[in-house]
Amino acid sequence: MNRFLAFLTKEFLHIFRDVRTMMILFLIPVFQILIFGYVIKNEVRDAKVGVLDFSGDVMTAQIVSKLDAANDIEIVDYYKNYSEIESAFKANKIKAAIVFEPNFAATFVKEREANLQIILDASDPNLANLLNSYISAISANYANEQKASQAVINVSIEPRMLYNENLVSAYMFVPGTMALILMVITALMSSISIVREKEIGTMEILLVSPLKPIQIILGKLAPYAILSIVNAISIIIIGNFVFGVPILGSPIVLLILSFIFILMALSLGLLISNIAKTQQVAMFISMFGLLLPTMLLSGFIFPIENMPVALQYFSYIVPAKYFLIALKSVMLKGLGFAFIWKELLVLLGMTSLFIGISVKKFKIRLD
Amino acid sequence: MSEENIIEVKNLVKKFGNFTANDNLNFSVRKSEIFGFLGANGAGKTTAIKILCGLLLPTSGEVNVAGFDAFKQRNMIKKNIGYMSQGFSLYEDLTVKENIEFYAGIYGVKRSVIKTRLNELVEKLHIHELKDEFVKDLPLGWKQKIAFSVAIFHKPQVVFLDEPTSGVDPITRRQFWDLIYEAVDDGITAFITTHYMDEAEYCDRISIMVDGKIDAMGTPTELKRLYNAQNMDDVFVKLARKQEII
Known part of the structure; x- marks a missing residue:
């Protein structure tokens, strides 16, 4: 346990010492949500x-x-x-x-x-x-x-927009931004931090040490899991207080859902770190492999129903899609586990798949 | 295994698919010895070191390091050895002290012990100010010394040094060897690979690997006599030439 603590201490030192890491972790999410909040407006005003x-x-x-x-x-x-x-x-x-x-x-x-x-x-x-x-x-x-x-019987149509009565676009972009930030930052930062150890050669030293590989991986991922949870909570709070996005469902369900999504993103980060040899490659994969699909194919900005059929099928492998469906169900509709267990199961399935592939690739590399 | 031998290797074979990286290696390293493990790139040195460090499983043979079996007790081996790579592998964004505390921590050295040993090290190397500097600000020679001190901080029985002097000037290299001698005086065994043939002469015994096999082994004097050579460089060249004739 002490060995693991020593490892965690070092990881947090890396994170808190690096200005760029700190900016990516904390400034960018806040800016992103504020920019999205004030720029994306679907409602008409004046x-x-x-x-x-x-x-x-x-x-x-x-x-x-x-x-x-x-x-x-x-x-x-x-x-x-x-x-x-x-x-x-x-x-x-x-x-x-x-x-x-x-x-x-x-x-x-x-x-x-x-x-x-x-x-x-x-x-x-x-x-x-x-x-x-x-x-x-x-x-x-x-x-x-x-x-x-003039006393003529008439039919008048009065549409009612359920779950977002005033069609406020914040209801759309706050969950979307949350998916985007958690996905990209978590996967990107964790994969880069693992690949960095490979690049500077310290991974070799860690593997020779009595630390078990699982301890090394957990030690690398745990700090980002903690910081991502902090991010998730901040985004929900900003969404609620600044943009009035309601939290109708249970906050605990919301936290568990976010945590499962973060786990999925971390396992993706682990997989990327297995494939990428340099930090640049890891960054490239995270940006294009994760950022674009999360933005374009998750239903965040464009409705999946309106996409060409091929892209609709592709959207099934975009993890953020499931997170968004579940997140909106909990936040906007106030639903609980009974309604989102399918999405949770898909996310957990993806997580174990990514971890499975990573472990297999890791073993092949060692032998 | 005999009392004095800290590393004992018998009929070690390691295959990757059809490729045989280590072809029936036999050697032993005595306690408090400086053992030079030489060979050209691709000769199979790295694979052998990985097996000795408990990173790789051998395909067959008997391997014993610090009293532990390389098949079944790899974790015990890891606890009893130290390792320093050619990259010096310190974290540049941590201070010298933080690096030492980290590596000592993952080797399970108790906090109070870390504190005492750190103070001793600071006294010995005269690094009262240096210890709070970031590693990225240190000259190469210092990085190398610190990396070595880190590798033996938990007082391992054997320390594996993988080309620890590459890219360092001759004077700094000489100073570095003084550190190795000191560690060996304290009872640590040094297992070292190097490309510098003058350094091979500093070793008690050396082995030279060619194409996955150990072609020559003995003290530098023995090898020079055997190959009728002036220095170790000559020995190496003659071995390589013999290889070409075959």
Whole structure:
């Protein structure tokens, strides 16, 4: 036990002495989550919208004031013709424009419908789509109210977004960033730290020492397991306090889930350290083999359902996918083990597979 | 095994698939002896050392190190030997003291003992200030001395020195040999590999490996007489030439 403690002491000295390691371990996660938090925004906030009102009646005025009252939209200007709209778009003054046909209210009363055109700046397709649905929804709502007041039975659709009522993007990126950070940092740092020992030749000395190989591996991985847990907790806390991401499920389930994911990442780090001969190679494998799939194929940013079939199959071997499903279930839906045991099992299975391969490769190298 | 022999190797064979790295090695090393283990690169030295250190299992034969069997008691062997590699293998981002405490710690030396021995070492090498310096700031010669002191800090019975003087200037090498003599006086056996033939002369006995076999063994004087050579360099060249004729 004392031997192992001596080893752990040394590992922590390595970590705390190296400015770069400390930055990667603690500064980058915080920056990453804050940057993601303030940059990735799927919700619309104060999008600038212009109006071209050929009718200028009570009804159009009511619709415009309803739009203006909405949080997401800000009516910034009124125009007299289409060319003014065009120059407003070119000058980047507005993201969308609404055009009312002449005699809007009269047509609406007479024919029970009237035309409203939405012109959108689709150079940002996401925003254009969102604005389109907001404006459509608000004006449709208004039209329905009018019809209802005229005592006509009407069907109005009111979508309700379960588990993320306001479509806050933080609900998406906080779990995603957590998966990304835990995966990359844990696997990257642990593999680099093992490969470094091989590179400088101290691994040889460690193997000749009475330390058992398992003690060496545990001693190398344990510090990163501890620091990753600290990271996981910090991310959850930042997500909760800064971005309002709820923690509906049990914090203990959340911790166990995170720990299993960290174990998986560590076993991947071990596997990488077995393959890589230099720190650069280890870094390269971690970056391209782990970072990109975790970002693109885990369902973090792009929905897996929308991917080409081949990539959908590929996503089955991306560990972060399972972590994300389970993490969202616990955090956003408040579910427990009964609902995430399959994902946990897959993660544990992957962990034992990676450890198995590592041990086998390690034995072959020794004999 | 006889009382005096600290290493005893009989009919040692190590095969990797079809390749025979160690082909029927026989030798023994006496207690408190400096045994030079020579040979060209690829002759099978490294494999033999790995077996003696308990890192590799022999394919067949009898190997006994410090009283323990290389097949069954590899962990006991590891506890009773020291090892220093050509890289000096200290952690550059730790201080001299931290390096010593770490290596002593993984060899299971008690904290109080570490403290006393560390003080003795500081006195002996006059490193009162140096001990708190980072290893990366030390000159090569000092790194080498510290690495050797680390390798024998837990007072092993045998210390394996794998090309411990490569890349070091002749004066520093000479000083390093003084450290080895001192350790041997304290009862430690030194098993050393080297590429410098002048160093071979400092050994009590040497063996020369060629192509997985031990081709020559004896004291430097015996070998020089046997091969009718002026110095060890000559012996080595003649052995290599004999190899070419065959």
